Amino acid sequence: MTVTEPARTAAPLPPTAARAAAVGGSPVRDILAVTARPEVINFAGGLPAPGLFDAQGIAAAFRAVLEETPERALQYSTTEGEPALRAAVAARTAARGLATDADDVLITTGSQQALSLLATVLIEPGDTVLVENPCYLAALQAFAFAGARVVPVPCDEAGIDPAALDELVALHRPKLLYTVPTFQNPTGRTLPAARRAAVAEVAERRGVWIVEDDPYGELRFEGERVPWIATYPGAEDRTVLLGSFSKVMAPGLRLGWLRGPEALLRACVVAKQAADLHTPTVNQLAAARYLADADLDAHVARVAGVYRERRDAMLLGLAEALPEGSGWVRPEGGMFVWAKLPEGYDTGELLRGVVAHDVAYVPGAPFFAGEPDVSTLRLCFVTQSPDEIAEGLRRLRGALVA
Template identity: 75%
Template sequence: MPSAAALPEPAHRSSRRSPDRPAPRPSAPTPPVASRLGNVASSPVREILALTARPEVISFAGGLPAPELFDVEGIAAAYRAVLRDVPESALQYSTTEGDPALREAVAARLTARGTATGADDLLVTTGSQQALTLLATALLEPGDVVLVEDPCYLAALQTFGFAGARVVPVPTDDDGILPEALDEIAARERPTLLYVVPTFQNPTGRTLPAARRAAVAEAAARHGFWIAEDDPYGELRFEGEDVLPIAALPAAADRTALLGSFSKVMAPGLRLGHLRAPAALRRACVVAKQAADLHTSTVDQAAAARYLRDSDLDAHVAGVRAAYRARRDAMLDGLPAALPEGSRWNRPEGGMFVWATLPAGFDAGALLATAVGHDVAYVPGAPFFSGTPDPAALRLSFTTHAPDEIAEGLRRLAKTFA
């Protein structure tokens, strides 16, 4: 048997090129990514969450619902039921508009909260974030003006950046968007869309009063723009009276798209949202969704519909509200000792966030690394502004820690300013 050294070298390993084979040509470079990505920055909140993933960090950074409050047994039972009773339809393709039973249940819940809604008024989406993306696709041409609250929900700014829109901030105060400023800016800029989170806003936790909602509706009718009303937190009210959505006001009924979500009241992992919109706009969003993903997960929709049929979501949400109220109170109780003298913060009546402002000269972004060094985290407020940022602002989420953990986190936070 010949030795290995004596065996001929396989052709594919030869370093010699056949004289008849031409030399390989350099590969042409691939085209660059789309230029619209240049208008969109990555989410600083997501980056902060990655930096603070250590279990010893008490994080007030993420806008996350409390996982220990998920109704795991009820949701699991709903999945078991649909896979046992209707597996053929639950695992099959579905209509773009969404599961009829789920749309009926959502319509009933919206109607009970003051916004008369039928199942055919709704489109089920893959989270309310997709609903916002569909609206941007259906309504916005590159260069169109979108008005936003300043500060504003970060992922909305990303969505409008992808659409190539020109985002124009509208000033706010402790009660939210200023109607006089909105009227003046709308007259000057001729916007296509106004985006607002009027109830327990992200990032500030503010709630727009009824009189200002009416003024926003009248401004939309007067200047001819659409309203995207985002309401992921509206069912998380701890105190005070409910305020009707802008979509329920006659002046804006023909020009308001209402976005909702099960993420904060059931579970975000379901990725279930819904869009209530006037017929022509809703049909345009259906076409946009067909191009995006055909339809939202059939089995998840079926399970959510079964959960709403067999379980008491209102009772579950009442328990969540009670827990969140105790956590909000623990944060408010600890802030006077945690933040420097001269700081100010609000008292949200619900939702997930407290908005705080440090005294002049403090930079919440620059101080974040120091806070993380003390095993506590928050989100600096500056990235939420599309206008002039306030470096002294910060967002504190109170939902994912029990009151005693919040108290300890605030004791750690105080060391940041010592």
């Protein structure tokens, strides 16, 4: 007699959270994946130039900490971060005009994690967040995952309009304003000092957090440095300053930091414990050793000099590469040029044809929290030589103008 096993039926698995389905991936990452062919001159990335990394200096720092203190370097660490690195970050911050000690600093796994931590501890689902228009794309993702209602603040070529900001804060009572005021991603623009003071005044009078993200500020090519918003009257106790070694040392280290008021910092420490316990110890110690043994400022100055040449090469060729009537922002530093084509052009729809010419950019539409301007695009100028930039712009002209 044969016994037949009953048919097995499997119940479907529970679905992912609604926010996971609602928040899309990064269009920049998607474009990089489809333009990875070596023949493509890729202006789409936001990557620092790998040929300019101080690989020898960083390798020496890793060797030193692994040879001298391997037990510590390979062990768990405190959530707040290694004391030596926190002290070094605090000293660099204080030297740039914002009084800071090590206890004011939380080391994060890249400044992107700092954004996620702030979204976790500040935002309840349905809370309003104000952002620049357009805005850094990964910030929009972080706020969307937290369930925030993201409202764009009108901006011009100089950045945030303080009067419009004041009206929106009064109307929406947001939890925070997120801004990249220096060499902004994606536009490359820099908020002038007078507007920074006005933003600080609005935040104090209306009662709102300012999240000031500064990953590019040290990459200045020309002009005078503008102080952080955090240094202006009214902003001191309500501004969270984010920084990163990704653009000035190496992004693969995944080292960023958050400087903020004590109570908020404590909340972020608890959130980080739940996220990853701590940022890798060996990377922190190597970065601290590098800062002690090498001259990071001199390295950054060399990098900025090369980037300036590449920016100039891009600006020189844009008039011929883009259709007549186009405009663009001249950045004083950073990594990006933001361009706007004449009415009727859609840079997203045009991208497939552009990539067929072996060149790529990022369409501007994904950077907008509200109604997108489909005629805009972002060009990264730091990873190609001036000759490669000239050739890339020639190909772009072939796709857009010919």
